[in-house]
Amino acid sequence: MMNPVLRREAITSLRGWKNYAVLTFYLLMMTLGAGIFFYASVFQSYRFAFDPQTIVYLYVVLAAIQMALVVLSVPALTAGSISGERERQTLDLLLVTKLSPFSIVIGKLLSSMAFVLLLIISTLPVFSIVFYFGSVGIGALLGMIGFTLTTAFMLGGISIFFSCIYKRTVVSIMLVYIITGVLCFGTLILAALHIFVRSYQDPSMAEMIVMLIPNPGVGFFSLVDSQIGTNITQEVLYNGGNGTQSSFILWAAKNIWMLHMAFQLVVGSIFIILAAGLINPVREHKQKNKSTQTKKKMKKEKKGEE
C-alpha cells in the first residue's frame, strides 16, 4: 500500500499552484540556460557551426543549473512539511493514527523527492539536445539523476528535521541554505587551512579526500568532471598529495562524487530518524524536558562563571 501521506500530498499538490510555479520557473531557467549557451558558443562563432566538443559544455551548464535549482527548491518545498501540519492543527490527527512517526516523515520526504523526479523528467527534452549530438551517454545521465536525487534526499531530510523544530518555515529554509553553504565553502576553507598548516610536510591525498567528501560543490564538480573525461579533480588532488598512492585512494580521488552520494544518504537518513524522534509525541516530551533542564543547567553554570 502506498504511503498515505505521499498519496495525499500528491493529490493536493497537483491542485495547488506552488509546484506549478516552481516547475515553470525551473523549465524557464533550463531553457534560458540552453538558449544563452547556444547564443554565446554557437551563433557567436563566425562559422555558425555546431562543434560536438562545445556541446559537452552545454551538458555541464544544464547539469549545473539543474543542481542549483534543486538545491534551492528542495528546502523551500520541504521545510514547511511538518511545521505546516502543526500550524494547520492536523499533526495530532496524523499522530493518533496507526502511521508511525517514521512513515509520516518518510511520506513527506518521498513527496518532495517525487517532485524533484518530476522536475528531472520534465527537463529531459532539454537534455536530449546533448544526447542528439552524442557528446554524453545515457550512463552519464543516470549518474546525474542519481546524484540529483541523493542531493534532494539529504537536503529534504535536513529540511524536515528543522521543520519539526521551528514553527516558521523561513527559519528552516535559511538554516538548510546555511548548512549547504558551510558544506560548500567551510570544507574548502578547512582543506586550504590544512594545506597551509601542513605545507612543510605535504598533506596526504587521503586526508584531502576525506575533507572534501562532504562538499556538494566538489561532489558535483567531480561528477561532471569524470563524466566528460577532464579528470581535473584527480589531478588537483594528486598534485596536492605526496608519495605513491594505493589504488583505492586513486579511485576515490577520481570518484569523490560517489563518496559524496554515500555521505548524502547517510546524513539524510540520520536527519530523517532524528525528525521521526522529534514528532513522536510520547518520546518527544521526555527529550524536551531533558533538553530544557540541561539548558537551564548550562545557563546556571554560565552565570556562576560570571
Add this chain to the structure above:
Amino acid sequence: MLEIKELVKKYGKFTAVDHLSISVGKGEICGFVGPNGAGKTTTMRIMAGLLNATSGNVIIDGVDVTKNPRALREKIGYMPDFFGVYDNLKVTEYMDFYAGAYGIPYKERGPIMDNLLEIVDLAHKKDSYVDSLSRGMKQRLCLARSLVHDPELLILDEPASGLDPRARVEMKEVLKQLQEMGKTIIISSHILPELAEMCTEVCIINQGKLAAQGSVQEIMHKLSQKRIVHVRPLKEMDKMLQILKEQPLVRAIVENTKDVEFDFTGTDEQLANILKQLVVADIPLLSFKEKEGNLEEVFMQVTGGEGV
C-alpha cells in the same frame, strides 16, 4: 474499558492533572466536565497517546496507554478540541486519507466512508472541498474521521464547541446513534447541562482534581443541599404563603408579584406532600415545579464558582 489511575501531569512546576482516578465501563457515555483550564484536554491527550503522563496509568482494555501508546491506536478514536483540515482535498479524499493512515485496505474504504458520512449527515457533501465546509460540518467530518477504523473507545474533546444550538442538537443525535452502536464515549465540555441528558455518567474535574463522579442524578443529590421550587397560583397568594411558611423544609421564600420561589431541602415525597397540602387547601395552582438550571449551580458550587 477505561481506567485512569492516579494520573498526574505537570508542566514544569504547574500541575495540570493532579492524581486523577476515573473508571468508565463499556458502552457508557462519560461526560468530562470542568471549567477552562481544569485539565480536560490534557487528560484526553494523554489517553490518546499524544502526551506523556508525569506519573500514573491510563488503562484501556487492559493495556496501559502510558507504557504502550501505539498498541492502542486501533481501539481509540480521538477528536481534538481544535483541529484543521487540508486545502485542496475533497471530503471523500479526506476520509480516504485517514482510512489509509489506519491501514484499511482500498477495497474496504468505500462502504466504510459512505456509511460514516451517512451517520454524520454529510453524504450530500461528498465531493465538496473540506476547507469549504462550515464549522459544524467540519466538526461532524472530524467525528466521522475518528470513526474510520471502528474504534471501541471515542475520546471527544468539546465536539460541540463553537456550534449553534441546532448543530449542537444534531451532534447529540449523532452521539446517541454511536452509543446505540455500542461505543464507549468520553466527551468533554465545560457546560454540565449540555451533557446531562445524554451521559450515563459524569466526572466533574476542577484544577486537575476529580470533584465528583457518578450519574447526573447522583451528583445532584450528593451535592445540592437545596432545590429551588417555583410556584404560581392563579389567586389566593396570601393563603398559599401562609401554608408554605408553616413548612419546616421550606426556606428563603421569595415573593414576586405573581409567583413565589423557595428553597427546599427534603426528598421528592416531602415535596409532593407540600403540593398536596396546597391542593387540599383549595389553592388554584397554575404551576408547581422545580426550577431548572440547578445543574449549573451545582457545577458552580463544585468548581468553586470559577468559569462555566
